[in-house]
Amino acid sequence: MSTVSDAEVRSEVREWLAANWDPDMSLLEWRIKLADSGWGMPQWPKEWYGRGLSHALARVVEEEFANVGAVRAANSGVRLLAAATLLEHGSDQQKKKFLRRILTGEDTWCQFFSEPGSGSDLAGATTRADLKGDFWIVNGQKVWTTSAHHADHGLLLARTDWDAPKHEGLSYFVINLKQPGVDVQPLKQMNGHASFNQVFFTDAKVPKENLVGRVGEGWKVAMTTLAHERRGADGLPAPSKRGTRVGKIHAEERAETEKANQPYTWYPQRAGRVDLIIDRAKETGANKDPYIRQEIARLMTLAKSAEWTARRARAAQQQGRPQGPEGSLGKLAASHVARACSRVHTLITGTDAMLTGRESPREGIIAEILVSVPAVSIAGGTDEIQRNIIAERVLELPKEPRFDTGPFRNVRKN
Amino acid sequence: MSTSHQSTSASGRRIQFAFTDEQDQFRSAVRRFLNDKSPTTEVRRLMATAEGYDPAVWRQLSEDLALPGIHIPEQYGGAGFGMVELCIVTEELGRALLCAPYFSSAVLAANAILSAGTEMQKSALLPEIAKGARIATLAITEPDGNWDPAAIKVVATPDSDGYRLDGVKSFVVDGHVADLLVVAARAGKTTGLEGLALFTLDANAGGVERRLLESMDPTRKVARIDFRGAHANLLGSLDNGAEPILRTLDRAAIALANEMVGGAQALLDSAVNYAKLRVQFGRTIGSFQAIKHKLADMLLDLELAKSAAYYAAQAVAAGDPEWPALASLAKAAASETYLHTAAECIQIHGGIGFTWDNDTHLWFKRAKSSEVFLGQPSYHRELLMQRWGVER
Numbered sequence: 001m002s003t004v005s006d007a008e009v010r011s012e013v014r015e016w017l018a019a020n021w022d023p024d025m026s027l028l029e030w031r032i033k034l035a036d037s038g039w040g041m042p043q044w045p046k047e048w049y050g051r052g053l054s055h056a057l058a059r060v061v062e063e064e065f066a067n068v069g070a071v072r073a074a075n076s077g078v079r080l081l082a083a084a085t086l087l088e089h090g091s092d093q094q095k096k097k098f099l100r101r102i103l104t105g106e107d108t109w110c111q112f113f114s115e116p117g118s119g120s121d122l123a124g125a126t127t128r129a130d131l132k133g134d135f136w137i138v139n140g141q142k143v144w145t146t147s148a149h150h151a152d153h154g155l156l157l158a159r160t161d162w163d164a165p166k167h168e169g170l171s172y173f174v175i176n177l178k179q180p181g182v183d184v185q186p187l188k189q190m191n192g193h194a195s196f197n198q199v200f201f202t203d204a205k206v207p208k209e210n211l212v213g214r215v216g217e218g219w220k221v222a223m224t225t226l227a228h229e230r231r232g233a234d235g236l237p238a239p240s241k242r243g244t245r246v247g248k249i250h251a252e253e254r255a256e257t258e259k260a261n262q263p264y265t266w267y268p269q270r271a272g273r274v275d276l277i278i279d280r281a282k283e284t285g286a287n288k289d290p291y292i293r294q295e296i297a298r299l300m301t302l303a304k305s306a307e308w309t310a311r312r313a314r315a316a317q318q319q320g321r322p323q324g325p326e327g328s329l330g331k332l333a334a335s336h337v338a339r340a341c342s343r344v345h346t347l348i349t350g351t352d353a354m355l356t357g358r359e360s361p362r363e364g365i366i367a368e369i370l371v372s373v374p375a376v377s378i379a380g381g382t383d384e385i386q387r388n389i390i391a392e393r394v395l396e397l398p399k400e401p402r403f404d405t406g407p408f409r410n411v412r413k414n
Numbered sequence: 415m416s417t418s419h420q421s422t423s424a425s426g427r428r429i430q431f432a433f434t435d436e437q438d439q440f441r442s443a444v445r446r447f448l449n450d451k452s453p454t455t456e457v458r459r460l461m462a463t464a465e466g467y468d469p470a471v472w473r474q475l476s477e478d479l480a481l482p483g484i485h486i487p488e489q490y491g492g493a494g495f496g497m498v499e500l501c502i503v504t505e506e507l508g509r510a511l512l513c514a515p516y517f518s519s520a521v522l523a524a525n526a527i528l529s530a531g532t533e534m535q536k537s538a539l540l541p542e543i544a545k546g547a548r549i550a551t552l553a554i555t556e557p558d559g560n561w562d563p564a565a566i567k568v569v570a571t572p573d574s575d576g577y578r579l580d581g582v583k584s585f586v587v588d589g590h591v592a593d594l595l596v597v598a599a600r601a602g603k604t605t606g607l608e609g610l611a612l613f614t615l616d617a618n619a620g621g622v623e624r625r626l627l628e629s630m631d632p633t634r635k636v637a638r639i640d641f642r643g644a645h646a647n648l649l650g651s652l653d654n655g656a657e658p659i660l661r662t663l664d665r666a667a668i669a670l671a672n673e674m675v676g677g678a679q680a681l682l683d684s685a686v687n688y689a690k691l692r693v694q695f696g697r698t699i700g701s702f703q704a705i706k707h708k709l710a711d712m713l714l715d716l717e718l719a720k721s722a723a724y725y726a727a728q729a730v731a732a733g734d735p736e737w738p739a740l741a742s743l744a745k746a747a748a749s750e751t752y753l754h755t756a757a758e759c760i761q762i763h764g765g766i767g768f769t770w771d772n773d774t775h776l777w778f779k780r781a782k783s784s785e786v787f788l789g790q791p792s793y794h795r796e797l798l799m800q801r802w803g804v805e806r
Binding site for chain 1: 430431432686689690697698700701702703705706707709710711713714717718719720721722724725743746747792795796798799802804805806
């Protein structure tokens with residue numbers, strides 16, 4: 001494996017694409033070829049739908065796919081987090097059963113971690129799984145589940161031992177959503193969108209063989225999922241360059257992408273739309289107001305500084321230097337930027353900020369910013385949790401005393 | 415090799431987001447020197463003297479480390495590095511709060527001479543400044559404290575062999591110990607940015623009267639200078655004389671922004687260390703979220719200001735034409751961060767933080783003087799908007 005060169009991989013993938021790529025194929029037909037040849041996920045192990053290539057060589061493959069405009073293996077939503085978790089902790093039987101259909105896009109996945117009673121304190125989950133014969137019986141409620149309404153499988157973190165300490169009583173399962181004990185309800189947010197679901201489990205069944213890792217190791221397995229989630233991104237899939245490509249397969253892929261991205265249409269507004277600020281000020285004449293000019297300059301300074309801080313972190317990483325404090329600050333900085341944007345958009349917009357929908361400036365975008373920004377400082381770790389992380393991991397300050405040790409049964413909960 | 419940690423400026427050169435290994439080594443050398451030469455006991459000793467610096471330390475800093483000429487081209491006796499290295503020096507000086515005429519001589523005066531001087535003037539004036547043998551400073555602001563060169567009132571009148579200066583300058587950093595003065599003045603009967611130019615004269619020349627002002631920050635001494643027909647030489651030319659003044663102030667703003675984030679880092683370190691030591695209610699105060707979150711916010715604030723200060727310095731080095739706007743951005747950001755960090759550092763120390771014996775006030779005062787030196791944050795935010803082309 002280590003002897004394969006850049007040029008060899010390039011010529012091999014080129015040859016394979018020349019022989020196999022056809023934009024008039026169906027999306028499924030093509031993705032089956034990708035899964036079975038290993039070219040869809042070249043960095044995965046050879047025995048599991050990959051080719052065992054390094055990340056650098058996988059990028060070569062990616063380039064060649066891009067050169068001919070070939071569609072990649074399915075990669076939207078939670079499916080790759082599921083795959084990464086199964087590759088690391090799953091049994092051979094689980095890998096065989098799930099990985100291929102992840103890559104072909106036949107199965108869609110979602111993640112059941114957060115609960116109404118455990119948000120920041122994820123390990124405080126109280127959804128329970130009890131072993132009865134060959135099945136784990138699941139009861140409880142999960143929340144903030146993207147795409148649950150069209151997912152086939154879920155990654156489930158549930159409590160299997162109430163006498164063990166908090167983190168040691170959890171187990172990790174793959175649960176099939178297409179069963180009577182699973183009730184998926186949309187969760188409508190304050191901005192009117194329903195990007196998430198809440199999911200109720202009433203005696204839902206998980207076959208014994210769908211336990212991932214060992215009983216009581218659920219927290220460790222969940223950490224793998226979360227690590228990949230963090231590495232993954234800021235939520236938004238990379239912009240597609242395939243928008244105008246012709247062929248049956250591209251049309252099918254566009255439909256797939258649109259469905260996958262549907263929950264995220266308001267995400268740019270959630271981040272505050274700093275890109276609109278100067279134009280909007282000129283549009284409304286707010287650029288003449290000395291106070292608003294100050295506030296705009298203050299916001300732009302913050303936004304630019306946050307961007308440069310992220311670039312510093314990336315530069316240090318690329319040079320293989322130990323990560324400095326700048327690497328842990330992005331999430332909190334983004335919160336500040338979003339909040340400041342929301343405030344300055346209001347200053348610029350004035351009384352029109354009372355309006356929403358089409359009555360609101362920019363076809364409702366401004367109103368959507370104002371009612372979406374409060375999500376930023378909560379989603380993916382609240383500002384307060386970020387501050388704890390920064391204080392404890394970067395500044396090495398001591399932890400607060402804990403009150404959740406000992407058997408979980410005795411720990412105070414919601 | 416990956417280049418995505420850089421961004422291309424309009425000039426086509428890359429803006430770097432990381433220091434090079436050489437720059438890091440240089441920083442370490444400067445820091446070692448300052449750790450040794452500028453403990454707060456020395457800062458306290460020197461700030462109480464009239465001169466405000468230790469000539470022996472200044473000589474070492476000049477001769478052993480070549481710091482005053484770090485950014486001066488080799489042909490004028492300097493070390494031939496650039497804005498990034500100059501800002502590494504000021505960041506470290508700000509961290510150590512060194513009492514020395516560095517900002518006045520190396521940052522303000524040397525940059526003014528580099529920006530405005532003729533080849534002959536640069537060759538004549540810069541080598542002595544680079545060697546630290548002659549201390550120079552720049553006089554721009556007048557008793558009204560306005561940093562906009564358009565407000566300059568000191569008049570330069572041509573005479574037989576040069577010019578005569580009349581008027582008053584104030585807030586002249588190290589003006590009381592400088593050997594050479596670079597003075598911004600205007601031709602009679604001109605207004606605004608028209609008719610401005612820079613002039614040089616010996617600080618001990620006739621018609622020059624210098625008075626040390628009582629300053630809030632005793633580690634940065636400022637003087638008032640009265641000119642009554644003092645004889646001076648034109649630096650460079652009379653054409654477009656405002657340009658070198660503006661660009662000198664912009665470079666100084668970037669150097670100051672870096673000095674300020676250095677000082678803020680020292681304050682944050684001090685606050686974090688104290689929070690780990692101080693015990694109340696049976697726990698170190700650093701274990702309380704009220705304190706942890708405050709410190710986390712201070713760190714974020716500081717890293718953001720650092721990013722702006724570093725980026726502005728890199729933009730000068732890369733020749734990005736946007737750099738004067740970035741100077742204002744960095745100055746405004748660092749000013750507020752420095753003062754806020756100082757105030758919070760006192761807060762975390764509690765009562766002891768308000769005492770004379772605790773060192774925090776040394777940096778607090780530097781933060782306060784730096785906040786308004788070269789223009790307040792609000793002034794620079796307005797400049798930023800104008801420089802970005804957002805019309806009033």
